[in-house]
Amino acid sequence: MNLSRIRRVLKYEYILLLLVMALAFYMAFIPHQHYPYPVHLDEWMHLAFSNEIIEEASAVGLADPFSGGTPIANQTLEVGFHLFLAVFHQISGLPWLDIFRFFPGIVFMMTVLSVYVLAQRQGFGWEAALLTCLIPTTVGILGPGFLVPVAMGMLFIPLALFIAFNFRSWWSYVVLLIFILFLACMHSATAVGLIIILIPYILLNLRSDFRHSVGITLALAIPVLAALPWLNTLVLSAAKAMFNPEPISGIVDIPRVIPSYGYLPILLCLLGIFLLAMRRGKKNYGLVFGSLILFVLLAIFFTFHYGIGMMYYRGLMYMMLMMSIVAGAGLMAVKNLKLPEGFTARLKVPLVMRNVGYILCLILIGLTLYIAIPARQNIPYYHMIDREDYEAFIWIKENVGSGYNKAILDPWKGSAFTAISSKNVYTWIGAYPTASDMEAYDFLGGGSIDTPFLRENGISIVYTRSECNNADLTEVRKYVYLLKEAEIQQRWLGPDEIQMLSIQLSRLRSEVGQDKQAFRLSE
Amino acid sequence: MGNDLILLNLLIIVLIVAIIPSPSNVVRIILGFPFVLFFPGYVLMAALFPRKEGIGGIERVALSFGLSIAVVALLGLILNYTSWGMRLESILYSMASFIFIISVITWFRRRRLPQEERFGIKFQIALPSWGTSVFDKVLSVILVLAILGALGIIGYVIATPKAGQQFTEFYFLGQEGREGSYPRELIVGEEGRVVVGIANNEYKIMNYWVELRINGVKNNEVEGISLTHGERWENGVSFTPKVAGMKQKIEFLLYEKGEATPLFEPLRLWVDIVE
Numbered sequence: 087m088n089l090s091r092i093r094r095v096l097k098y099e100y101i102l103l104l105l106v107m108a109l110a111f112y113m114a115f116i117p118h119q120h121y122p123y124p125v126h127l128d129e130w131m132h133l134a135f136s137n138e139i140i141e142e143a144s145a146v147g148l149a150d151p152f153s154g155g156t157p158i159a160n161q162t163l164e165v166g167f168h169l170f171l172a173v174f175h176q177i178s179g180l181p182w183l184d185i186f187r188f189f190p191g192i193v194f195m196m197t198v199l200s201v202y203v204l205a206q207r208q209g210f211g212w213e214a215a216l217l218t219c220l221i222p223t224t225v226g227i228l229g230p231g232f233l234v235p236v237a238m239g240m241l242f243i244p245l246a247l248f249i250a251f252n253f254r255s256w257w258s259y260v261v262l263l264i265f266i267l268f269l270a271c272m273h274s275a276t277a278v279g280l281i282i283i284l285i286p287y288i289l290l291n292l293r294s295d296f297r298h299s300v301g302i303t304l305a306l307a308i309p310v311l312a313a314l315p316w317l318n319t320l321v322l323s324a325a326k327a328m329f330n331p332e333p334i335s336g337i338v339d340i341p342r343v344i345p346s347y348g349y350l351p352i353l354l355c356l357l358g359i360f361l362l363a364m365r366r367g368k369k370n371y372g373l374v375f376g377s378l379i380l381f382v383l384l385a386i387f388f389t390f391h392y393g394i395g396m397m398y399y400r401g402l403m404y405m406m407l408m409m410s411i412v413a414g415a416g417l418m419a420v421k422n423l424k425l426p427e428g429f430t431a432r433l434k435v436p437l438v439m440r441n442v443g444y445i446l447c448l449i450l451i452g453l454t455l456y457i458a459i460p461a462r463q464n465i466p467y468y469h470m471i472d473r474e475d476y477e478a479f480i481w482i483k484e485n486v487g488s489g490y491n492k493a494i495l496d497p498w499k500g501s502a503f504t505a506i507s508s509k510n511v512y513t514w515i516g517a518y519p520t521a522s523d524m525e526a527y528d529f530l531g532g533g534s535i536d537t538p539f540l541r542e543n544g545i546s547i548v549y550t551r552s553e554c555n556n557a558d559l560t561e562v563r564k565y566v567y568l569l570k571e572a573e574i575q576q577r578w579l580g581p582d583e584i585q586m587l588s589i590q591l592s593r594l595r596s597e598v599g600q601d602k603q604a605f606r607l608s609e
Numbered sequence: 610m611g612n613d614l615i616l617l618n619l620l621i622i623v624l625i626v627a628i629i630p631s632p633s634n635v636v637r638i639i640l641g642f643p644f645v646l647f648f649p650g651y652v653l654m655a656a657l658f659p660r661k662e663g664i665g666g667i668e669r670v671a672l673s674f675g676l677s678i679a680v681v682a683l684l685g686l687i688l689n690y691t692s693w694g695m696r697l698e699s700i701l702y703s704m705a706s707f708i709f710i711i712s713v714i715t716w717f718r719r720r721r722l723p724q725e726e727r728f729g730i731k732f733q734i735a736l737p738s739w740g741t742s743v744f745d746k747v748l749s750v751i752l753v754l755a756i757l758g759a760l761g762i763i764g765y766v767i768a769t770p771k772a773g774q775q776f777t778e779f780y781f782l783g784q785e786g787r788e789g790s791y792p793r794e795l796i797v798g799e800e801g802r803v804v805v806g807i808a809n810n811e812y813k814i815m816n817y818w819v820e821l822r823i824n825g826v827k828n829n830e831v832e833g834i835s836l837t838h839g840e841r842w843e844n845g846v847s848f849t850p851k852v853a854g855m856k857q858k859i860e861f862l863l864y865e866k867g868e869a870t871p872l873f874e875p876l877r878l879w880v881d882i883v884e
Contacts, residue, residue: 100667143694145686169685169695170678176697177704178641179628192646196674203671238678245675248668257657261676268679271686477776485782557856560791561877563780570793 102212103202107195110219110230113459114194115187117223117231117467123476124186125467126225126232127501127516133182134505135161136171141508145169152500154492154510163320166272167235186233193238194219194230200244201407205414207252208369213421214414216451217354220458221406222346224465229403236400239276240407242269246280247376250287250302251369254295262305270313274320275396279404281306282383286375290368324394331391334398340388343402346465347409350454355409358416373415377408421447471502478549478565479506486547490568493547494540496530497523503549512545534559540569611729614655614712617648621705628701644704649684650676652708656715661728669728680707777815778808779863779873784845794881797853801880805861806843809836816866821848822875824857850882857882 117125124130138151145165150158161168175185198215205214221240223229230237246265249258269277284302291299314321344352359377362370384401387393423443471479482493483506492510495503500514513522529536533555534548540558548559548567559567624644627636650673658664664672684703685695693699719727782804783790792801809815817834820827828848836842848859860875 103667139695143696145689145695166682166686169689170682172695173681173685173700173704174641174645176695176700177628177637177645179634179637180641196671199667199671200675203668206667241678242675245672249672253663260657261672264676264679264683268682272682473776477778481778481780485780557879560879562782563778563876564873566780 110198111191114191118187130501135168139172197241204244204248210414210418213417218410235273239273259305267309275400283376287372354413354416358412483507490546495549613730649680652711659718808841820862822860
């Protein structure tokens with residue numbers, strides 16, 4: 087490939103696309119711009135799960151890395167995501183912090199590229215790609231700025247639509263099947279979202295292209311049916327939830343999402359719906375009805391509280407993605423605006439007036455970015471740990487042995503602690519503070535003096551920034567305290583030996599119990 | 610026919626050679642990215658759609674990214690249920706095998722098509738042509754400089770550790786250099802020993818000194834600990850209690866040379882001192 091060939095390849099459209107992708111990277115990087123650690127609670131959670139897969143060299147039979155107990159729902163239902171992260175970390179050798187900081191931007195660039203690929207055959211590729219960059223990231227609805235399954239799932243929606251809209255060979259159904267199979271084991275909400283978006287297109291093809299409808303339906307249904315034995319409890323609970331109204335979480339709702347997405351893109355979306363409906367054709371109707379059906383389902387949940395909560399919370403992301411694609415058509419309509427030819431020829435209007443569509447389009451883009459970029463920069467994000475916490479957790483991982491297995495610390499930092507140190511925690515805040523979180527706060531706030539509490543709960547590490555006045559705890563590093571008893575246990579017995587001894591002890595107890603019973607019977 | 614598949618498989622061999630002997634290197638990062646995010650999807654797309662017609666270059670690229678992510682995760686899932694598990698070697702070899710097998714299938718499928726219908730990219734090593742006009746030549750120079758600049762930036766970012774994470778680590782371990790085995794009970798005049806550790810991550814040479822206090826009274830100190838960035842110091846440090854008493858507080862303080870206030874709040878150990 088010589089230089090003139092490279093120049094030919096880098097045509098105008100692709101240069102524009104590269105700029106849009108750079109914008110996408112920046113938008114997704116905003117939450118991580120001034121903070122080198124994972125930002126969202128879910129990011130820490132996924133880091134802990136992926137780390138566990140690497141440490142155990144398997145994703146089967148894992149324990150909950152936080153409590154050490156049975157695995158939690160996200161661990162099993164989003165295993166595809168954790169497996170991908172584990173493989174990527176293993177192969178690239180990149181540190182976790184870099185992956186969680188830069189990878190959301192890379193994934194979002196791919197998403198924007200996929201949107202471009204979907205829309206360019208309908209003439210509004212870069213417009214749709216540009217408006218996709220505006221999808222916001224907030225702690226409530228998540229978004230492309232976080233390395234979470236919903237952000238990665240977004241990449242597959244335009245790709246699957248592109249395949250379904252443009253190909254009719256059996257191999258294209260294989261690609262669809264692979265996508266759905268992956269989504270089913272990575273983020274089932276995205277798989278369901280994609281199916282919902284594709285339903286109108288399947289129905290539109292029923293009469294004129296029955297084989298294609300069947301092909302898409304099979305590609306979507308086979309992986310879901312194959313996964314049913316593993317997901318039957320989830321499916322049943324989801325089916326039950328559909329008929330039981332569920333209160334909406336205060337941090338996620340449609341009216342709040344609309345301003346954060348932006349009013350101008352919404353107006354462009356409405357224009358896009360109008361344009362696509364005017365254009366007719368299955369692809370155009372597929373896009374419009376796919377977006378509308380998703381919106382209707384979200385609106386039903388928001389208004390009447392019927393539906394699956396998770397589909398609502400994550401569905402907002404897919405809705406914004408679909409809105410961006412359709413808004414791309416709206417922006418194209420503005421770009422193609424032209425004054426009537428007779429008018430321009432008769433009055434000799436200046437060049438500016440002859441290109442009124444392009445100028446309007448530029449003004450709209452400028453205005454949208456002028457509003458959207460500072461708005462995205464000003465979205466507040468929490469930071470779960472700071473540098474001192476991170477250093478301490480790393481130190482614990484490297485220096486504190488397996489005899490010290492469970493820690494108590496500010497429950498808010500619990501997920502980050504486990505993700506970094508691979509040790510269990512007494513409690514951690516998953517969504518809302520629980521009773522055990524309050525106990526932890528009381529213990530730490532009271533100077534960590536309650537040694538019996540530590541003994542009862544098998545806690546051997548205390549991480550606190552508050553004053554610690556417990557002589558049973560040794561401050562081995564800034565804010566890191568180890569329980570003396572665990573130290574003694576660690577010194578004399580390994581965990582295997584302790585387990586063996588406890589088995590022997592329970593045997594002895596049962597033997598003694600049997601002897602006592604036999605003695606009583608003989609009496 | 611294009612030579613894309615040969616090049617791709619050669620790059621994978623380079624990656625395997627780079628990873629297995631020394632797990633941490635720049636080649637691993639540079640090749641690891643496309644190995645996970647692009648190659649598996651690219652070969653699969655080439656196998657499923659071997660014709661040039663019907664699918665454009667940029668569409669192939671986008672689908673290759675998506676398929677790669679899906680395939681990698683699904684391969685990982687399958688690997689879980691094998692005796693090899695999710696280890697670096699098993700992941701590496703299984704993915705390389707997948708890419709190789711699909712490459713062979715692609716090669717066969719392409720061969721069955723007429724030459725002009727086959728999709729394939731031919732990479733040629735040829736001297737770049739300068740073009741005919743001055744404008745072309747200037748553009749060529751800019752393009753080369755841009756590519757070199759981008760490669761340079763990537764190399765710099767990978768090779769240069771990020772500044773800004775400046776800190777010192779200070780801790781103490783038991784006599785055996787691990788946590789635990791701390792002196793808990795001493796006789797008056799008996800020497801207690803722990804291992805004190807300092808790690809300099811300040812991106813400059815640091816001169817430290819450590820002071821040990823028992824119940825607020827200076828008992829011992831270690832001076833002249835000079836560490837360059839990234840250097841770690843771990844050494845046995847002793848203290849000798851002179852007064853009996855239960856739960857006496859042994860404090861470890863770290864100072865930067867010439868500074869009167871310690872860098873951190875003191876670390877603490879409680880020891881029972883008996884007669």
